[in-house]
Amino acid sequence: MTTPFEPGATVVRREIMRGEPWIAIPQICVHDDGELLVTYTPGGSPFGYPEDGTFPVGRHPWLLAGSTHWRGHGRLELHWTGVEHSVFLFWAGEEREFQGWYLNLEDAPRRTPIGFDTLDHELDIWWPADAETYEFKDVEEFEETGPARYPGRMAEIRAEGDRIAARLDAGDLWWDKSWADWTPDPSWTPRDLPPDWATLPYESR
Template sequence: MSRLFNPGEVIVRREILDGREWIVYPVQVAADDGVTLAAYLHRGTRLTFGGGDFRWGVHPWAAFDPHWQSDGVLQLQRAGDAYSVWARWSDGEFEGWYVNFQEPLRRTGRGFDTLDQELDLWIPGDGSPYRWKDVDEFEERERSGGFTAQEAAGVRAAAREVEALIASGDCWWEAWRDWTPPVEWTVPAPVALEGAEAGTAA
């Protein structure tokens, strides 16, 4: 296993598509015990997009300001899970949990790699019912061949797993509800692509 990352360390989150970097950005480590990696994406963080042709096209965020515009989010991912859970705030108030279905994290020397798999789930922080997001987009990507049958089945299996956790009350991410970033943390410097030609949104 790659080394554990230290609290406060800035690491790199990469989404790898077609064997190349699709989107890359720095996050700051809140905790890492080898099972759960908690990393904070600061508001204002520069996002870097891979250039060239991808089977899914250019990253959808590349058409906008290449900085994370929302309040900062805490990204929680566990080894082997095909999803991460993002704690979301608005004006300093906790809003809820955004479940991002993605490839299981793969640790690297400078951070970790994954790939967003379109489907998302929103769990409001006030206890109201959860709701699915981007279902049509996920199904269209499957229909058009953007996912293999095995990949699509894996996303659905992960979705059932998260639904079962919610139903049982075994929501491991709730342990992070009251976390706040240290006041001394600042927006990390942008990171460059390691591989092919870099491209950033104008």
């Protein structure tokens, strides 16, 4: 098993699209026991976009939109080994009010010396904190962009969304709800990406 990251360590989340890096975000390790990896992206964290590549599905949409840094209170991510989704948590406002659970369909994390590699699957499930149930997000976008981004994987990604929805419908919430009350260490500030982040070896799906 890969040695877990220590709390406070920099963890680089890279997305690998069609065999090459697409975006990278430096995050901070909150918890890592080898099975559950929890990372935090402080507001102001920079986005890294590779300079070189073939970009078979085009550049990352955030780059095309001119986004260079994470905004707001930051994002907490819960990742499980071998699981094809993560759970994101968001907060807003001066009181840092919890907004809800965002179940992000993505590649199961593949550990690297600097963090982990994954790929967002576009399709998501959002359960607002004040809502009785959830809703699927970006369904049309997934159907439009998915065949090029995830060739041969559309059915399995849809199946993962259905599996998550079935567990939610059954009241089977598999993550610790107390993360909603979590607050970051006030000394944690945005981290820098290592200079070799785009060339560090990676595995593709």
